[in-house]
Amino acid sequence: MVSLDRAVIARLETHGEHFELLVDPDLAFKFKHGEKVDIEALLAVNQIFKDAKKGDKSSLENAQKTLGVSSLEEAVEKIIKKGDIQLTTEIRRKILERRRKQIVNYIARNAINPLTKAPHPPHRIEKAMEEARVHIDINKSFDDQLNLVIKSLRPLIPIKFEERKIAVKIPPDYTSKAYPAVRKFGDIKQEEWLKDGSYAFVITLPAGAVDEFFRKLNELTRGDLESKML
Numbered sequence: 001m002v003s004l005d006r007a008v009i010a011r012l013e014t015h016g017e018h019f020e021l022l023v024d025p026d027l028a029f030k031f032k033h034g035e036k037v038d039i040e041a042l043l044a045v046n047q048i049f050k051d052a053k054k055g056d057k058s059s060l061e062n063a064q065k066t067l068g069v070s071s072l073e074e075a076v077e078k079i080i081k082k083g084d085i086q087l088t089t090e091i092r093r094k095i096l097e098r099r100r101k102q103i104v105n106y107i108a109r110n111a112i113n114p115l116t117k118a119p120h121p122p123h124r125i126e127k128a129m130e131e132a133r134v135h136i137d138i139n140k141s142f143d144d145q146l147n148l149v150i151k152s153l154r155p156l157i158p159i160k161f162e163e164r165k166i167a168v169k170i171p172p173d174y175t176s177k178a179y180p181a182v183r184k185f186g187d188i189k190q191e192e193w194l195k196d197g198s199y200a201f202v203i204t205l206p207a208g209a210v211d212e213f214f215r216k217l218n219e220l221t222r223g224d225l226e227s228k229m230l
Contacts, residue, residue, distance in 0.1 A: 002027070007044035008091070009052050012083030017066045019079050020052040025091045032080050033141055039073050048075060096136050103136075103149050104129070107159065110206040114160040119208035128156045162207040165189070168217070169226040172197030178220045185213045202230065 002024035010021045010028055022044035027037045040046075048063050050056040063075040087095070108122045132152040137145060153159060170178045179199055182188075186205025194200055205213060217225055 001040060002042070002044050004044050008088065009086045010080045010083055011086065012067075012079040014082070015066050017058075017062065018050050019058055019063060019067070019075070019083070020049040021076060021079055022047075022049075022052050023080065023085070025085065025087055026095070028080055028085050029087070029095055029138070031077075032085065039076055043076065046072060048072070048079070092138065095138050099138060099142070099145065100129070100136050102142065103146055106146060107150070107153075107208075109208045109212075111159045111161050112207045113158050115158055117207075119211065120157060120159070124157065125153070128153050131156055160207075163204050164207050164210050165202060165204050165230040166210070166213075167200070167202050167228045167230055169194075169198055169200045170217075170221060171224055172199075174221040174224065175199040178217065181216055181220060182213075185209060185216075 002022075004022065006024065007022040008025045008028070010023045012019045024042055024044070027042045031037045031042060048058045048060060050058045060072055060075065064070060067075055067078045069075045069078055104122050104125045107125050108119055112119050129149065129152075132155075134149050134152050140148070150159060168182070170182075175197065182201070182203065186203045186209070189202045189204055191199070191201035203213075214227070217227075
């Protein structure tokens with residue numbers, strides 16, 4: 001559970017009733033925007049309030065009847081997702097910065113410059129966002145915000161989202177380290193363990209991640225691998 005001194009209030013007013021929760025601001029924000037979180041870690045106390053500051057409690061039965069839920073977990077979900085989270089200025093700033101970095105990293109990893117076929121470095125994306133005066137709205141979902149950012153950036157830098165399919169063969173001396181690492185990069189379409197212990201596979205991954213993928217593989221295999229773009 002989050003400590004009371006760090007918790008903020010999540011509030012929902014509906015059908016003439018007032019419901020409040022004391023929640024972890026970061027987890028509540030993530031939960032509100034679709035990420036999975038541990039409800040126990042999210043709450044400061046397992047209690048629904050009418051007025052959290054005064055300690056005026058609301059019964060679970062009243063929440064169940066008003067919100068149409070059957071459990072505390074369902075009530076928490078509805079209050080957070082349908083209501084408002086009272087974020088401090090500092091917490092809001094941190095969330096905005098984290099969202100900005102998420103968007104920059106996503107574009108850097110998944111998109112390329114179609115003229116050079118190379119990914120855009122994060123600093124170039126950040127500079128273009130500044131030039132375009134991109135406004136990050138934490139109340140929008142990540143996908144909605146991402147689409148707006150890309151629309152703003154396209155007049156400044158060429159962006160294209162592509163995937164690459166690569167066939168790779170890793171010698172047996174390096175498979176124990178390489179096997180778990182490669183699976184984090186993309187979607188393994190085909191894989192086979194060869195008689196000599198080598199690991200062969202075909203992977204599909206974002207075009208912007210290709211350089212990072214090969215840097216990691218070369219590091220793990222000391223450059224001893226076979227690969228081919230399909």
